[in-house]
Amino acid sequence: MADELILYTNPQSRGRIARWMLEEVGATYRVEVLDYASTMKGDTYLAINPMGKVPAIVHGGKVVTECAAICAYLAEAFPDAGLAPLPQERADYYRWLFYAAGPVEQATTNNFAKFESGEQSRMFGYGNYDLVVDVLDGLLSSRAYVTGDRFTAADVYLGSQIGWTTLFGMLPKRDSFLAYLERVQSREAYKRAWALDDADAEAQKAAEPA
Template sequence: MSDDLVFYTNPMSRGQIARWMLEETGAPYRTELLEYGTMDSDAYRAINPMAKVPAIQHGDRVVTECAAICAYLADAFPDAGLAPATIDRADYYRWLFFAAGPVEQAVTNRALGVEVPPEKTAMMGYGDFDRVVDVLDGWLATHDHVAGGRFTAADVYVGAQVIWGLGFGSLPKRASFEAYAARLTEREGYKRAKAADDALIAEMQEAAG
């Protein structure tokens, strides 16, 4: 554990994405668990005024939002090789923020039952759900990883969206998605992160009776 890198999370949250990224870096970190209902405390709002997890504190720097955490950690721990060279980051940034923007918005709106009339799709940052899925499918059908021909921090965020989407039915079962998820879930960093969060969830459920 390390007090230089602190991870604020709840295992039943998007904090699972940040933990996976932390495990991929190999850097030591300390975990601070927050229960739902306690995140609005003054102490935690000083870390994240949005009163949600995850967040990381690295020295005197605080980073929130999963995509930003992934990108930051890749740069903060370059020896892990989780970001392409600066001149090769076009696809890296493109797909990292495609997942954080259009994919997140399209999936969330569909889950909430938001129906966008065809004539209003131009007002939406993502257009419509089917187009988002088709675009992501088209890329992953021809690329084992989203950028640079190898695993990067962008795969943590995009991969988390795909793995979650397949597991909970918020994304359709496309062959490219299933193959991509299968590759990523075999990574040791993913397995360590998942085991840690599953253990914490079990402890929380046992404590709750």
């Protein structure tokens, strides 16, 4: 079908972000679960995403990769879900969506890998890890969601980032982070998406050779 929507994912990956967003917008979609060792690096998938990474979506024959882009795209493609920014929310929406995709992602992964920018901090967009954490804490201490009092697609991405990084000790469990996670993870779409990914993970594990 020309307007078919396909999610390429692995349940043990950032693909969970895209699945959550798909559940939020209420889209009808088909799932292709890939494994890291073979199908994710196979020619068929590399023709979709040459990076050989998930998630990716194909909608109406067009490919979207990168989780923040997928969230923003789906919010616009399915406007009835009400997850795209209102005119007065656009500045905060885009600012903090890309803050999460840039400084937060880079700072937390570099810090986890024991990489420190040190005297070269001016060369890195995020400056240093502690600054990134403090800025994020300041944001979530001042409002319920990225744009204020209303949940948007930016919260799917930021909520996923904070959930993942606090789980693995990449972000400290500050009160503002934990309160924010409680709000976003209580959503029915999050619970549905998580259950679907857990089921796919179990099926994938069961299919592995004994």
